[in-house]
Amino acid sequence: MKPDRALSLPDSAPPANLRRGRSITGVKEHNLQAILFALLRYGPISRVDMAQLTGLSATTITNLVTDLLEQGIVEEAGKIDDERAGDRRRGAGRPRTLVRLIPDARCAAGVHIGVDTVRVGVTDLFGELQAYRMAQQPEDASPECLLALAAELIEDALAESGKCRDCLVGIGVGASGLTDPRTGVNVLAPSLGWRDAPVRDILERLTGRPVTVDNNVRAMALAESMFGGGRDVNTLAFIYSRVGVGAGFVVGGQLYRGTQYGAGEIGHTTVVPVAGKPCRCGNSGCLETLVSEGEIVRQATLLAECRPGSILSRALARETSIDAVFEAARSGDPDALGVLDDCAFHLGTTLANLTNLMNPDKIILGGVFAAGADLMLPRVEETMRRRAFAGLGERVTLAVTTFGRKVGAIGAAALALDAFFYNRQGTDA
Numbered sequence: 354m355k356p357d358r359a360l361s362l363p364d365s366a367p368p369a370n371l372r373r374g375r376s377i378t379g380v381k382e383h384n385l386q387a388i389l390f391a392l393l394r395y396g397p398i399s400r401v402d403m404a405q406l407t408g409l410s411a412t413t414i415t416n417l418v419t420d421l422l423e424q425g426i427v428e429e430a431g432k433i434d435d436e437r438a439g440d441r442r443r444g445a446g447r448p449r450t451l452v453r454l455i456p457d458a459r460c461a462a463g464v465h466i467g468v469d470t471v472r473v474g475v476t477d478l479f480g481e482l483q484a485y486r487m488a489q490q491p492e493d494a495s496p497e498c499l500l501a502l503a504a505e506l507i508e509d510a511l512a513e514s515g516k517c518r519d520c521l522v523g524i525g526v527g528a529s530g531l532t533d534p535r536t537g538v539n540v541l542a543p544s545l546g547w548r549d550a551p552v553r554d555i556l557e558r559l560t561g562r563p564v565t566v567d568n569n570v571r572a573m574a575l576a577e578s579m580f581g582g583g584r585d586v587n588t589l590a591f592i593y594s595r596v597g598v599g600a601g602f603v604v605g606g607q608l609y610r611g612t613q614y615g616a617g618e619i620g621h622t623t624v625v626p627v628a629g630k631p632c633r634c635g636n637s638g639c640l641e642t643l644v645s646e647g648e649i650v651r652q653a654t655l656l657a658e659c660r661p662g663s664i665l666s667r668a669l670a671r672e673t674s675i676d677a678v679f680e681a682a683r684s685g686d687p688d689a690l691g692v693l694d695d696c697a698f699h700l701g702t703t704l705a706n707l708t709n710l711m712n713p714d715k716i717i718l719g720g721v722f723a724a725g726a727d728l729m730l731p732r733v734e735e736t737m738r739r740r741a742f743a744g745l746g747e748r749v750t751l752a753v754t755t756f757g758r759k760v761g762a763i764g765a766a767a768l769a770l771d772a773f774f775y776n777r778q779g780t781d782a
């Protein structure tokens with residue numbers, strides 16, 4: 354069943370900028386948000402259907418749609434008896450004019466801050482990527498230097514997409530580590546050496562546009578839920594592995610963040626409680642010490658050293674990377690296949706635990722797990738289904754992200770679009 358954010362909007366805890374609004378402006382923003390959601394999710398849609406979905410009066414709908422038409426955000430798109438005749442046309446009456454969002458009426462930018470790169474994407478209102486930029490991080494990876502680079506990449510990407518800065522509804526930043534989305538502060542990111550970095554303030558000052566900040570894997574989960582493979586499910590888990598391993602959860606169309614915004618640190622769940630390898634978090638035996646990209650390559654390298662001349666050994670001699678391990682496995686190297694099989698087993702076990710805890714409709718994998726899905730997915734799936742409690746694993750759909758390596762930038766842009774469609778932060782309307 355489809356999640357129905359439109360109908361739950363008035364009942365769910367509203368963002369602070371909506372709670373303040375018993376003022377006319379606040380009510381208008383709330384109504385506009387409901388209409389934008391209906392257009393995003395169900396458009397093209399008639400004004401009558403909009404009223405039914407949102408519970409707003411016909412007059413309110415008419416006035417707000419007129420505003421949106423004048424701003425060039427929506428357009429009229431034929432009559433319902435031309436395009437959607439039949440059961441949607443309840444009873445006799447005048448044909449209804451359909452209204453739809455114009456995808457490129459506005460755009461959003463996403464900044465994905467990885468461990469050594471910065472990736473920037475500009476998308477349309479439906480999360481479709483229009484331009485993409487990637488750069489190595491500067492030697493000085495302080496928040497000021499790194500975000501100055503991000504601001505330059507945003508300008509480049511905007512120029513390529515033919516958009517101006519005023520068209521930007523907002524900028525989303527997906528950062529690693531613990532991030533407070535209320536304050537836009539990256540509280541702790543060990544891989545970047547950041548502590549209490551005021552990401553939102555710095556980037557808003559540099560760009561003059563509203564900025565939304567959240568954890569990078571959580572942002573990817575949001576993108577899957579809004580525009581990707583999680584669009585039609587109620588409960589979604591997204592798991593990502595590169596340098597670290599993280600998860601993002603979407604329940605009923607809303608990100609689940611946890612009390613201290615720490616939900617999703619699946620990479621630091623203890624898998625080997627005794628004599629496990631030390632983890633960069635200070636604990637030992639974490640999932641990350643078994644299935645991160647670096648660990649897979651490290652284990653493969655150790656095996657290759659024991660078997661000089663093997664396919665794996667030759668592949669790693671050309672390039673010490675996860676792609677070399679995948680290449681050797683695809684050529685049938687037993688050591689490479691064994692390392693990936695172990696990785697898939699540990700991930701599958703973790704997903705069985707996750708299924709028992711969360712009972713999701715769908716789990717989507719990204720990063721290493723997506724790049725090596727042909728080699729690992731069957732074992733991951735078999736392990737998850739077998740180990741989950743009472744057949745819960747049988748009902749979970751397991752899939753791989755369709756956004757590929759650009760999922761980080763698209764995810765970050767989804768943060769800005771989420772703010773535009775649901776919170777109405779920083780818009781002129």
Ligand SMILES: [Zn+2]
Nearest residue numbers: 621632634639
């Ligand atoms: Zn750890």
